[in-house]
Amino acid sequence: MPENHPQDRLNDFVVKFANVNGTGSASANALIMKAIFRSGVPVIGKNFFPSNIQGLPTWYEIRVTKDAHMARGARVDLMLAMNIETYAQDVREVSPGGFLLYDSTWPRSTLLSREDVTVLGVPFARLCNEQFEGARNRILMKNICYAGTLAALLDIDLEVIRRLVTEQYAKRPKLVDANMRAIEIGYQYAKEHLPCPLPCRISPLDRTKGYILMDGNTAAGLGCVYAGATVGAWYPITPSTSLMDAFRGFCERMRVDSETGEHNYIVLQAEDELAAVGMVIGASWNGARAFTPTSGPGISLMNEFVGLAYYSEVPCVIFDVQRVGPSTGMPTRTQQCDLMLAAYASHGDTRHVLLFPANPEECFHQAAQAFDLAERLQTPVFVLSDLDIGMNDWMCRDLSWDDNYRPDRGKVLSGAEIEALGKFHRFVDRDGDGIPYRTLPGVNPKGAYFTRGSGHNRFGAYTEDSAEYQDVVDRLLRKFATAKTLVPKPVLVGPGTREVGILSIGSCDGAIREALGILSGRGTELDYLRVRAFPFGQEVEEFLARHATVYVIEQNRDAQLRSLVTLETAVEKSKLRSILHYDGMPLSAAFVVDAIEQSLRSVPRRAAAGA
Amino acid sequence: MTSITKPKVANPSLPRNERGLTRRDYEGAMSTLCAGCGHDSITAAVVEACWGLALRPEQLVKLSGIGCSSKTTAYFVSGAHGFNSVHGRMPSIASGANAANRDLMYIGVSGDGDSLSIGLGQLAHAIRRNVNMLYLIENNGVYGLTKGQFSASADVGTKSKKGDANLQSPVDPALLALTLGASFVARGFSGDKRQLVPLIQAGLKHPGFAIIDVLSPCVTFNDHEGSTKSYAFTREHYHPAVEADFVPVAEEISVDYAAGESAVVPLHDGSHVRLRKLDPSYDPSDRAAAYRYIGDKLKHGEYVTGLIHVEDGSHNELHATNKTSHIPLNQIPYEKLSPGAATLAKLMDRYR
Numbered sequence: 001m002p003e004n005h006p007q008d009r010l011n012d013f014v015v016k017f018a019n020v021n022g023t024g025s026a027s028a029n030a031l032i033m034k035a036i037f038r039s040g041v042p043v044i045g046k047n048f049f050p051s052n053i054q055g056l057p058t059w060y061e062i063r064v065t066k067d068a069h070m071a072r073g074a075r076v077d078l079m080l081a082m083n084i085e086t087y088a089q090d091v092r093e094v095s096p097g098g099f100l101l102y103d104s105t106w107p108r109s110t111l112l113s114r115e116d117v118t119v120l121g122v123p124f125a126r127l128c129n130e131q132f133e134g135a136r137n138r139i140l141m142k143n144i145c146y147a148g149t150l151a152a153l154l155d156i157d158l159e160v161i162r163r164l165v166t167e168q169y170a171k172r173p174k175l176v177d178a179n180m181r182a183i184e185i186g187y188q189y190a191k192e193h194l195p196c197p198l199p200c201r202i203s204p205l206d207r208t209k210g211y212i213l214m215d216g217n218t219a220a221g222l223g224c225v226y227a228g229a230t231v232g233a234w235y236p237i238t239p240s241t242s243l244m245d246a247f248r249g250f251c252e253r254m255r256v257d258s259e260t261g262e263h264n265y266i267v268l269q270a271e272d273e274l275a276a277v278g279m280v281i282g283a284s285w286n287g288a289r290a291f292t293p294t295s296g297p298g299i300s301l302m303n304e305f306v307g308l309a310y311y312s313e314v315p316c317v318i319f320d321v322q323r324v325g326p327s328t329g330m331p332t333r334t335q336q337c338d339l340m341l342a343a344y345a346s347h348g349d350t351r352h353v354l355l356f357p358a359n360p361e362e363c364f365h366q367a368a369q370a371f372d373l374a375e376r377l378q379t380p381v382f383v384l385s386d387l388d389i390g391m392n393d394w395m396c397r398d399l400s401w402d403d404n405y406r407p408d409r410g411k412v413l414s415g416a417e418i419e420a421l422g423k424f425h426r427f428v429d430r431d432g433d434g435i436p437y438r439t440l441p442g443v444n445p446k447g448a449y450f451t452r453g454s455g456h457n458r459f460g461a462y463t464e465d466s467a468e469y470q471d472v473v474d475r476l477l478r479k480f481a482t483a484k485t486l487v488p489k490p491v492l493v494g495p496g497t498r499e500v501g502i503l504s505i506g507s508c509d510g511a512i513r514e515a516l517g518i519l520s521g522r523g524t525e526l527d528y529l530r531v532r533a534f535p536f537g538q539e540v541e542e543f544l545a546r547h548a549t550v551y552v553i554e555q556n557r558d559a560q561l562r563s564l565v566t567l568e569t570a571v572e573k574s575k576l577r578s579i580l581h582y583d584g585m586p587l588s589a590a591f592v593v594d595a596i597e598q599s600l601r602s603v604p605r606r607a608a609a610g611a
Numbered sequence: 612m613t614s615i616t617k618p619k620v621a622n623p624s625l626p627r628n629e630r631g632l633t634r635r636d637y638e639g640a641m642s643t644l645c646a647g648c649g650h651d652s653i654t655a656a657v658v659e660a661c662w663g664l665a666l667r668p669e670q671l672v673k674l675s676g677i678g679c680s681s682k683t684t685a686y687f688v689s690g691a692h693g694f695n696s697v698h699g700r701m702p703s704i705a706s707g708a709n710a711a712n713r714d715l716m717y718i719g720v721s722g723d724g725d726s727l728s729i730g731l732g733q734l735a736h737a738i739r740r741n742v743n744m745l746y747l748i749e750n751n752g753v754y755g756l757t758k759g760q761f762s763a764s765a766d767v768g769t770k771s772k773k774g775d776a777n778l779q780s781p782v783d784p785a786l787l788a789l790t791l792g793a794s795f796v797a798r799g800f801s802g803d804k805r806q807l808v809p810l811i812q813a814g815l816k817h818p819g820f821a822i823i824d825v826l827s828p829c830v831t832f833n834d835h836e837g838s839t840k841s842y843a844f845t846r847e848h849y850h851p852a853v854e855a856d857f858v859p860v861a862e863e864i865s866v867d868y869a870a871g872e873s874a875v876v877p878l879h880d881g882s883h884v885r886l887r888k889l890d891p892s893y894d895p896s897d898r899a900a901a902y903r904y905i906g907d908k909l910k911h912g913e914y915v916t917g918l919i920h921v922e923d924g925s926h927n928e929l930h931a932t933n934k935t936s937h938i939p940l941n942q943i944p945y946e947k948l949s950p951g952a953a954t955l956a957k958l959m960d961r962y963r
Contacts (some may be wrong), residue, residue, distance in 0.1 A: 006704075026794060029907050034963075038963065088825040099957075104627035147655075199893075208963075211963075212959050212962035212963055213962055213963070214962045222955075222958075225948075225949075225950065226949055226950070226955070228945045228948040228949060230711070230812075230940040230941070230943065230948065231707060231710050231711055231940060233707060233710075234704075234953050250950075253955065254950040255948070255950075257936065260936075260937075261934065262935065262936040262937060262945060263932055263933060263934045263935050263936060264943050264948060265940070266710050266930075266933050266935050268706065268707075268710060268740075268941060270703065270736070271732055271733065271735075271736040272732070274700060274703070274733075275700070275702075275703035275706070275732075275733055275736065277703075278696070278700045278702075278703025278704050278706075278707060278733070279703050279704075279706050279707030279710065280707060281704060281705025281707060282674075282694070282704035282705060282706060282708035282709075282710075282711070283697075283707035283708060283711040283941075284707075284711075284939075285694060285704070285707075285708060286708040286711035286712050286715075286941055287708070287711060287712065288710070288711035288712070288940050288941040290707060290710075290711065302699075305697060305700065308696060308697050332859070356933065398956070398958065398959045399951065399955055400955065400956070401949075401951070401952040401955045402952065403949075403951055403952045405949075406945060407945055440692075440941070441669070441672045441691070441692035441693075441708070441712070441715055442669055442670060442672070442692075442712060442714065442715045443669065444669060445667070445668045445669040445690030445691070446690075447692075448668070448669060448671075448690050448691055448692050448693075449692065449693075450684075450685055450693040450694075450695065451692070451695065452694075452695040453695065453696065453697055454695065461616075462685075515630065587652050592674070
């Protein structure tokens, strides 16, 4: 053992698993994460996986955080190095005073040794080869075996693990036995040969009651079910695929008529993203709640149709689970890089409503809000999630639903209303809010109109007349102004009267909140406004006006949120300072703290308010 | 220019269908296409077909893409909702619309440019998906609105107005549809309304994807000598193989053709399509034979027309394969769609 014993990291440490993908490691990692969660200790799981099916490096990072932080921790206390290909890198990543656990069946290169890291060996392969038959089975069992070792090292109650395994394989009891045998082998070996437990260990708490572990795509898919969506159209693309998988899965359980076996939903796998959004537009035009999940490349393809929906005023809901661009980019890494693309998608003058969920709970609720807004405003609404929110398990409060909720279907005329109207005109602004009335096909022939993406006047007729064209596009601006009053309000953290503020969106939230606490401890107090929608409402304008300096924190290279704020608010550009994180990994508090402290040191602060 | 609304003049002497509507009730805005355009004849055939079927106008949904043909959805059945979408993408709009409400009748009108180039993928997949709709391709071999470029259906050797010959092989929508498994494949000619009207009626009633490729000469850009899509050339070379008559539910079927030459195809609502085979050896239920027949005739420069292939399309229709509710999805009350707060609370235990 090295001299420098790591400080006691009870319920506050990071374990990183370095694996080869396609070897069943995900189950073992999820098992450890859930066992810690069930011990009442808050956890965060981040999966760093390759765009590949089998054989490439994959990492899983579990942050145990008694204070229930929400961001990735920028350290590694225990590295489980199961992949020889990445061993050198994995050794380098261990924080000083940390531990490295490896499969000691084969000799380890001592060239890579570090004085400040304690190396622990367990011959996982040998132990499992002695106990299990079959090449594939041995690989799977080797991975489940390390879960047992970790339980011993981290002081996780084996009973909690046994219950989880029993639940997981409730329908296949034989697998329970095999898995538990592997787990116990790993556990016993560690107990006999390793210094259990390590300083980074858990001790049961009571801080996960009322919480769940869920990823944002699952939550969004569930939100679509509760929103009353009936038509889902999509084309498979990482990292959004699991959103439609979730929607379909929930529908199979909750939307199949028990008597007739008929489905009260339909999922259409389209030939591409163009067709997927076309289906959504067709279905929404025809009065169903319809949506499509996709990622950046899909949005690029959908641009033409998005412009049609904007100009012909058809509701549609698009989930963009953002990944690293440009082009194919890094499909399994996270970014917030589609803001500008989504805000102004399509040719011509177009502007769209965007929602920015920060966690799975918001994915769930904003899904329903997106449909309400799309139908109320008769326009496309984008929900800009990202891979970090969408595909990682987050600890979030139990989802709840208000049974009094009724969908806002917007200004849709019934047959009788059409009859009473005498003459229906599709694009007349009767209420002065820029939102016209619409009718659905099949209801009343007097409500029939012709939907077109070509120039049209307020009556819905084709036009090439300048004044008539302008009349309609000017009303669309009024409609966008109405949108400002309907979208979710931003969330303010702090009194709002400090000199310096932070403006950010979505999945930056956890890191920023944690950073605020660290900075506060060092005497720097900042306000923080998390924007939840575009167009920006009055609260965003006021926040920007009130603060002398505003750090705009976002996960892209080109400061897209800052650009959008500059374009769409009255803010003085010079007071905005960008903090940009765009390496594809989730943001950490340490990054935010460093960036802000560095900036505050280098840029002279303006006189404090009131000075 | 703005569209021109046709004045509705009630003429008591106009014949009325069983719904009490005249042909004028199935018309739309005034056409802005060139005088003599084949597409206007097809519009007239659609009006006649819908009047004959005594459809409730609002029962019909009209969908189109972009191009001369796509404009025509404005020219018929003004009591039906219409959606003039984007170039080549009408099939996806139709798929979504149909998914939302299976009770309406969907007619998509497209052209050879819209369907066979930019929209070929969407057309192919709407056929594969077997969306219950009638898909008309108004096929003239050229791009009209952009002044006469060849389209993907231009035959090898056909000449443009400027005299250039097309050298690329054409996409034949009928062969394409047969390959992709369409259960109703027909070809018509805009100049033969007698043949076309019953095809449209049968196609509208067919439970599944019905496609009619209608040869429809472009009088401005493709009606010259040397063009294989001119009126003169088409009249000379089209080869009616199977004539179809649509027989409404109420009418008794009387077969008065020689045995072996006629066949009756029952439709799901009790109506029928009666086929008259002009070539006794032709079997329209045999997909492979239909494919060969078209190719053989084409070798002799003839376009096979009529109801080329028909079979039951209901078993793998979009909603059949998805087991969708018989109540249209857009009409299921929200109370039935939301699993409720209690279910959600119970569900949470799976995520601990």
